[in-house]
Amino acid sequence: MSAIEKFEEILENRHQYAKDWKQRTGGKVTGWLCTYVPVELLYAAGMLPVRILGTHEVQDVTDRYLFPTVCPFSRDALAQGLKGRYDYLDGLTMSRTCSHVQGTFDNWRNYVPIPFSHYIWLPCHRESPRAVPCLRGELLDLKQAIEKFTGVTVSDEDLDKAIELYNTNRRLMRQVYEFRKSDDLPITGAEAMEMVVASQLMDVVEHNKLLEDLLAELPNRKLDREAGLRLMMIGSEMDDIVFVRMLEELGCTVVIDEHCTGSRYFWDDVIPEEDRLGAIARRYITRWPCPAVSSEFNDRGDRIMQHAKDWDTQGVLLYQQKFCDPHEFDIPSLAQNFKELDIPTLVLEFDVTIPFGQFRTRIEAFLEMAELEVF
Amino acid sequence: MTTNVKYKSKPLDCWQWGKELRLEAYQDLISGHEQGKLLVLGCAATPYGMLAGLGDFVFLAGEPYGASIAADPPFSIPCMEAYEAKGYSRDMCGYMRNFLGSMYLDKYYFTGGSFPKFDFAWSVRHCPAGHPKWHQLVSEYQGIPMNYIDDETMLSNEGDPQHRIDYVAGQYLDTIEWMEKVTGRTYDDEKAIEAMRNYFRNEALWGEICLLNGAVPAPLDIKSLFALMPISMLRRHEKIATQFLETLRDEVKDRIANQIAAVPTERYRMNMLTPPPWSFLKIFRYLENFGVVFVGTYVYLINSGEVKFLIDEGKVIPATVPEERPGWPEMKNREDMCRTIARWRAEHPFQSHLDTRKKEYVILFRHWNGDAYLLLLNRGCVPMTTSMYDFQRDLQSHGIAVAMFEGNFADCRDIDETGVLDRLEAFLEGQGIHELKEA
Ligand code: SF4
Numbered sequence: 111m112s113a114i115e116k117f118e119e120i121l122e123n124r125h126q127y128a129k130d131w132k133q134r135t136g137g138k139v140t141g142w143l144c145t146y147v148p149v150e151l152l153y154a155a156g157m158l159p160v161r162i163l164g165t166h167e168v169q170d171v172t173d174r175y176l177f178p179t180v181c182p183f184s185r186d187a188l189a190q191g192l193k194g195r196y197d198y199l200d201g202l203t204m205s206r207t208c209s210h211v212q213g214t215f216d217n218w219r220n221y222v223p224i225p226f227s228h229y230i231w232l233p234c235h236r237e238s239p240r241a242v243p244c245l246r247g248e249l250l251d252l253k254q255a256i257e258k259f260t261g262v263t264v265s266d267e268d269l270d271k272a273i274e275l276y277n278t279n280r281r282l283m284r285q286v287y288e289f290r291k292s293d294d295l296p297i298t299g300a301e302a303m304e305m306v307v308a309s310q311l312m313d314v315v316e317h318n319k320l321l322e323d324l325l326a327e328l329p330n331r332k333l334d335r336e337a338g339l340r341l342m343m344i345g346s347e348m349d350d351i352v353f354v355r356m357l358e359e360l361g362c363t364v365v366i367d368e369h370c371t372g373s374r375y376f377w378d379d380v381i382p383e384e385d386r387l388g389a390i391a392r393r394y395i396t397r398w399p400c401p402a403v404s405s406e407f408n409d410r411g412d413r414i415m416q417h418a419k420d421w422d423t424q425g426v427l428l429y430q431q432k433f434c435d436p437h438e439f440d441i442p443s444l445a446q447n448f449k450e451l452d453i454p455t456l457v458l459e460f461d462v463t464i465p466f467g468q469f470r471t472r473i474e475a476f477l478e479m480a481e482l483e484v485f
Numbered sequence: 486m487t488t489n490v491k492y493k494s495k496p497l498d499c500w501q502w503g504k505e506l507r508l509e510a511y512q513d514l515i516s517g518h519e520q521g522k523l524l525v526l527g528c529a530a531t532p533y534g535m536l537a538g539l540g541d542f543v544f545l546a547g548e549p550y551g552a553s554i555a556a557d558p559p560f561s562i563p564c565m566e567a568y569e570a571k572g573y574s575r576d577m578c579g580y581m582r583n584f585l586g587s588m589y590l591d592k593y594y595f596t597g598g599s600f601p602k603f604d605f606a607w608s609v610r611h612c613p614a615g616h617p618k619w620h621q622l623v624s625e626y627q628g629i630p631m632n633y634i635d636d637e638t639m640l641s642n643e644g645d646p647q648h649r650i651d652y653v654a655g656q657y658l659d660t661i662e663w664m665e666k667v668t669g670r671t672y673d674d675e676k677a678i679e680a681m682r683n684y685f686r687n688e689a690l691w692g693e694i695c696l697l698n699g700a701v702p703a704p705l706d707i708k709s710l711f712a713l714m715p716i717s718m719l720r721r722h723e724k725i726a727t728q729f730l731e732t733l734r735d736e737v738k739d740r741i742a743n744q745i746a747a748v749p750t751e752r753y754r755m756n757m758l759t760p761p762p763w764s765f766l767k768i769f770r771y772l773e774n775f776g777v778v779f780v781g782t783y784v785y786l787i788n789s790g791e792v793k794f795l796i797d798e799g800k801v802i803p804a805t806v807p808e809e810r811p812g813w814p815e816m817k818n819r820e821d822m823c824r825t826i827a828r829w830r831a832e833h834p835f836q837s838h839l840d841t842r843k844k845e846y847v848i849l850f851r852h853w854n855g856d857a858y859l860l861l862l863n864r865g866c867v868p869m870t871t872s873m874y875d876f877q878r879d880l881q882s883h884g885i886a887v888a889m890f891e892g893n894f895a896d897c898r899d900i901d902e903t904g905v906l907d908r909l910e911a912f913l914e915g916q917g918i919h920e921l922k923e924a
């Protein structure tokens with residue numbers, strides 16, 4: 111089985127994977143909401159950090175918990191908890207990001223029994239020199255809470271090892287992304303997304319191994335179709351791989367992305383320091399920002415434009431989860447930036463389930479228009 | 486429920502004075518800039534008394550401005566449309582949409598003249614996608630500097646909060662240097678401390694006045710509270726506000742002693758948690774026909790005022806000002822002031838954690854002698870709505886009747902007025918409250 115097939119398999123059987131891991135290692139599994147949870151710290155404590163994701167099925171169990179204007183991702187994630195699909199979790203963690211997912215965390219903690227939960231109060235004034243020491247304090251609280259819960263002391267060596275493993279994971283994924291700069295693309299956007307989502311569900315040691323296999327496969331790999339228009343995807347939480355497959359079947363390939371199941375999640379490393387918690391804190395404060403925690407557009411905007419250039423982007427899909435206000439703020443500015451570069455953009459709004467028919471028509475029209483400009 | 490008493494009622498003696506003070510605040514927003522005062526944009530929770538260190542200033546809080554526009558649909562709708570024409574979405578903060586639309590149209594609500602150009606924006610981040618992003622757009626559009634304080638510490642009740650307080654205090658300290666840089670002015674610590682003392686005092690006074698409304702009959706109703714609130718909301722840093730609020734408090738006490746009611750037919754008392762839909766204030770007048778008096782709303786008790794909840798004792802009492810609290814140091818310099826503000830913010834009910842907040846809602850309900858809560862599922866503000874079902878469940882578990890309706894506090898297009906009134910009427914019928922034949 112190729113590495114990509116393996117990622118796909120793990121995505122489909124994510125719960126079984128976590129349960130097996132638990133049985134095989136005797137470790138604890140902790141769910142996390144939002145990519146500002148420091149996975150390296152959970153892993154250093156012998157836990158498997160697992161991102162809570164939805165399933166894109168129609169559901170009605172959240173209606174008594176979350177108001178309809180809470181974003182579909184947050185609702186879908188809570189639905190999984192309420193339906194007991196994560197009943198194997200030992201813990202749940204969240205880092206302060208946006209009010210929508212806050213609702214998921216609060217309701218989960220109140221209404222779905224869970225042995226351990228911890229909230230990380232992420233300082234969101236990332237431009238302030240005070241932010242790193244504050245987050246360091248939060249990480250110390252988290253570390254102490256985990257130690258109390260597991261009875262295991264997290265040593266400097268444990269932290270060093272976890273930092274190193276996750277930095278390797280990030281480096282290897284960046285290397286895979288480098289291949290996507292090529293004219294002769296060896297991997298689709300959907301496959302790359304599967305790789306990143308799998309990294310949020312798997313033991314990092316095992317994921318690193320698969321990444322090495324993938325990197326060995328890529329030089330000889332070819333798409334079984336024309337790559338078509340080189341697309342960039344930018345937006346809020348996105349794990350709808352079925353949608354990305356459908357999109358790419360219409361005559362394009364996603365060559366780069368900026369979302370939290372893509373580059374925004376893994377792009378930045380922890381730069382080792384003597385003070386390990388301080389180093390982790392610095393990484394999460396200075397990392398590629400999500401608009402839910404940043405009130406300065408240019409940092410994110412500049413990074414996005416650089417990626418768009420480096421990956422030779424010919425069209426951009428700007429999408430948001432319905433009601434995702436943090437991202438809604440940035441979309442008009444991003445659209446304007448791309449307009450200035452003559453790169454066409456299409457804006458789509460996602461719900462738990464997607465109206466494929468409608469989207470298909472809009473995407474086809476967009477691709478036709480964009481191709482006229484490019485080819 | 487069945488006895489229909491009729492209480493004495495009369496307007497407040499200090500009503501006219503309050504009206505003048507409110508008007509002055511709005512006029513100052515127009516003329517202040519011409520008088521050489523700094524014009525600063527922020528949010529209602531910003532401890533703007535600190536700005537006094539820079540000299541005279543006028544502070545425009547975005548939410549009350551957005552709310553004023555929202556209450557005037559013919560002005561509000563074009564603002565909303567101007568905002569949407571820029572490509573922004575309809576589901577974002579309703580106050581912000583009115584505010585930004587007014588800026589894009591270059592129409593200032595209170596005069597119809599040009600929208601003011603601010604010297605800088607300085608806010609508090611108590612809503613992730615709200616204020617800082619809102620001010621980011623103003624700052625980009627007007628080309629003005631922007632800064633903010635991140636202090637939403639209520640979201641956590643875990644671990645040792647000290648590093649969070651250090652973080653918040655540090656930001657206040659840094660902000661002073663930043664303000665000096667962007668204005669070219671030298672900061673006067675003493676002036677700032679004095680204004681912050683007024684600020685704390687006026688917050689405590691407003692909280693005390695709101696708590697007095699626990700008396701039966703209620704001496705004030707929610708409409709008068711909304712009308713008087715801008716004094717404490719916009720002029721909290723001024724001595725004149727203290728004089729007014731002390732006069733108001735004494736008059737309210739006098740009304741209680743003499744059983745003077747805001748609504749003479751009072752027989753059913755309701756509370757809210759959030760602001761109302763501002764374009765639909767007639768809801769309160771309409772429900773008076775049923776003998777319903779709205780005695781207050783949690784959000785404005787703690788947003789423009791401060792009280793102290795004694796959770797274990799199930800009580801709420803007036804707050805004291807920081808320097809009178811045991812163990813709190815006197816503010817002698819800017820470091821003391823910044824630390825005091827950070828600590829005061831951290832302990833303010835504004836920052837109560839969700840689990841504590843639920844208890845506060847019950848305590849306040851009992852203090853206000855409530856019969857029911859009216860909850861708004863507000864399409865215009867995610868943070869105020871996310872936990873509403875949780876609150877509803879919790880209140881009901883305490884045997885408290887809850888009516889709920891959906892709408893938008895700042896977008897008149899987003900509320901079905903007839904449907905809401907029908908629903909509330911049905912709720913009241915269920916509570917045995919029928920329309921009064923003769924009001
Ligand atoms: S940032 Fe957007 S997508 Fe993510 S949880 Fe918040 S509202 Fe949902």
Ligand code: SF4
Binds near residue numbers: 579581868
């Ligand atoms: S969405 Fe609500 S909390 Fe946020 S800025 Fe608007 S009114 Fe304030």
